[in-house]
Amino acid sequence: QKEVEQNSGPLSVPEGAIASLNCTYSDRVSQSFFWYRQYSGKSPELIMSIYSNGDKEDGRFTAQLNKASQYVSLLIRDSQPSDSATYLCAVNMDFGNEKLTFGTGTRLTIIP
Amino acid sequence: SQTIHQWPATLVQPVGSPLSLECTVEGTSNPNLYWYRQAAGRGLQLLFYSVGIGQISSEVPQNLSASRPQDRQFILSSKKLLLSDSGFYLCAWRRPGPTNEKLFFGSGTQLSVL
Numbered sequence: 001q002k003e004v005e006q007n008s009g010p011l012s013v014p015e016g017a018i019a020s021l022n023c024t025y026s027d028r029v030s031q032s033f034f035w036y037r038q039y040s041g042k043s044p045e046l047i048m049s050i051y052s053n054g055d056k057e058d059g060r061f062t063a064q065l066n067k068a069s070q071y072v073s074l075l076i077r078d079s080q081p082s083d084s085a086t087y088l089c090a091v092n093m094d095f096g097n098e099k100l101t102f103g104t105g106t107r108l109t110i111i112p
Numbered sequence: 113s114q115t116i117h118q119w120p121a122t123l124v125q126p127v128g129s130p131l132s133l134e135c136t137v138e139g140t141s142n143p144n145l146y147w148y149r150q151a152a153g154r155g156l157q158l159l160f161y162s163v164g165i166g167q168i169s170s171e172v173p174q175n176l177s178a179s180r181p182q183d184r185q186f187i188l189s190s191k192k193l194l195l196s197d198s199g200f201y202l203c204a205w206r207r208p209g210p211t212n213e214k215l216f217f218g219s220g221t222q223l224s225v226l
Contacts, residue, residue, distance in 0.1 A: 034215070
């Protein structure tokens with residue numbers, strides 16, 4: 001069964017520090033990768049997408065992809081209390097597949 | 113711009129009662145539509161997806177069904193709810209085509225079956 005795995009946490013990070021969230025996936029041919037942020041009781045919100053090996057930066061967020069290791073990560077610099085949420089990793093497995101497979105999410109808490 | 117509407121926001125239903133959740137998308141044509149469920153403390157589980165009117169793919173066998181009577185309308189139904197149907201139901205859409213198309217969610221329905 002094709003899977004996306006994340007450490008469920010909770011991950012506690014001091015305000016101003018770097019939060020590092022990790023995700024591994026089982027299908028080597030996966031093409032596209034997404035990070036969603038979900039506040040408690042709310043729907044997931046897309047914050048980053050990455051399709052090629054390497055780093056992609058958007059403001060305080062950096063997504064890192066290593067297809068050989070089947071590993072994708074999200075770094076949050078200068079963490080703020082408003083970053084406290086659950087972060088979901090999503091992977092589109094199988095070329096041409098119309099579905100995203102989600103991890104169970106990592107709960108991040110930023111400590112003021 | 114595209115928007116997705118999902119209702120109701122919360123719902124409390126007795127076991128054995130029927131269910132109908134509706135989702136509509138505006139500002140795009142022929143979207144792919146999805147129903148996900150998120151049980152307490154668990155990840156997002158894909159229930160159904162649709163690539164066109166009347167085309168429904170079921171991912172998980174259960175007592176739920178889905179229909180797409182119009183291009184931008186997606187309905188999740190049940191004839192008789194079970195306790196295990198409780199959860200946070202999310203409708204989502206994406207453009208069809210390349211796998212790098214992003215998925216966007218509605219605001220969700222919190223369903224409690226008592």
